[in-house]
Every structure is written in structure tokens, then in C-alpha cells.
Amino acid sequence: MTHLQFDHVTKSFGAVPVVETPFNLAIDRHEFVVFLGPSGCGKTTLMRMIGGLDQPTSGEIRLEGEPVGAPDRRRGMVFQSYSSFPWLTVTQNVAFGLKYRNDLSEDEKAVRAERYLDLVGLYEFSDHFPSQVSGGMRQRIAIARTLAAGADVLLMDEPFGALDALRREQLQTELRRIQRRDAKTIVFVTHDVEEALFLADRVVVFSKRPTRIVAEIDVRSRLGEERSLEIRDGEDFFALRRETIGMVRAAAGGEL
């Protein structure tokens, strides 16, 4: 069943067309879709429009059949430049995402905030302020806050870009597990082909700007639903990675 739908969407900034050919894409409920494409093609612009931070020039984006409006709690966003609240401690920053959850008691909120802090490896920094931790850690605070808040749609724009390889791998595995367990719909932007294939049910490859879809890869039918770290060492993964890199190069028009 369709959860999120782009219907004939175009977008220009003044005279600069970002999406010129009307863009159509239907994302199913509980689907993990990854946007892959050359730098500057318009992936962030598409994400901002889903989030309600920016409007299409023409066409419509629908969430559960209704045109998307201003940001609301159904859509959790982790963007590259997502910032934390400097006057709150690390734990309070994560708990902030739970502020409006009237179904949880204060104790339950604290337990939940701590669980997600532990997940992103920041438990021992609970009482620090954001200015006392690194940029990568601040990014992890934003990830923990968004996951803890429990929105059904997660919009993630290169959320793991600032993390070291090991932490990145851990969070990728965990995000895929959370998506399956809690049946989330996720739209995720990355430049990293391996990350895209490891996480996605479907990868959408974009051309350079003005952008359009050049390929869709049904990763689920190639790699299955379950993703473990071992899968990355398998032949199927390597073959799909090679194919995808070819598509991304072609999409970038030789600019990679």
C-alpha cells in the first residue's frame, strides 16, 4: 500500500530547474528506499519537500493520500546539518523527541531515551552538553532523538556521513533491524553504494541536475530481506555493487 507519493512534481529555484521532468514515485508503507545520485542533483531538495520544509513548483507530494503540509510528528528527519539544542544535555536532547508522547510516562520516556543513547554509543556522555562532544557525536544525538520519537516515516539525508567506519556499520545494521521490527517507511539519501545496497529494499538512481530517475534497483529480490554483515562479503552483493557503480557513473555523465 502506498504511503508516500510524488505526483508530477517539479522544482526550480528561480531560473534553476532542479526537477524539470515531472517526477513520479510511489513508496510503499514499510519500504526502505534509498536515493543515490550525483552531488547537487537534487536529492536534498526532494527530501526537504517530503518533510514539508520546501514546496514543489508544480505537482504534489502525498502522505497517506493527503498533500504534505508543514513538518509534523509523522515524519522524523535527520539531515546533514541537523543540530542539537545546545542548552539541553545529551539525554535531554534525545528525550526532547518524546516531549509530546502523552502515551508514555516520564519514567518510560527516560528509559526510552537511554536505550537509544546506548544504541548510538553515547550513554556515557548523557550529562554532557552538545558543545562538549564532537560533530559526529552531535549527529548521533540527532539520530537517537529521531529514532526515539518513533515517527512512522523517517527521512534521513546522509545521516551517517560524519561517523567512523565501525560506528557507521553498527548503525546501518541497527537501522535496518529497527525498520523491520517497527515497520517504518524510510527514505534515505547516500553517496555510498555499499550503504545503499545494504540498507535498501529499493534503490532509486538519479541523473545529474535537472534530475530524473535513471534506474530503480529491486534490492529485496536480489539480496533478500535479511541483511547481516556477512552479506557484504557475498558474491551476490559484489555483483550488485559492481552493477550499481556502473549505473551511478553513467548517471553522473562521466563526472565521477
Ligand SMILES: Nc1ncnc2c1ncn2[C@@H]1O[C@H](COP(=O)(O)OP(=O)(O)OP(=O)(O)O)[C@@H](O)[C@H]1O
Ligand atoms: N534554496 C536554494 N536556492 C537556490 N538553489 C538551491 C537551493 N537549494 C538547492 N539549490 C540548488 O539545487 C540543486 C540541488 O541541490 P540539492 O542540495 O538538492 O542536491 P543534492 O543532490 O542533495 O546534493 P549533495 O549530494 O551534494 O548533497 C543544486 O544545484 C543547488 O545549488
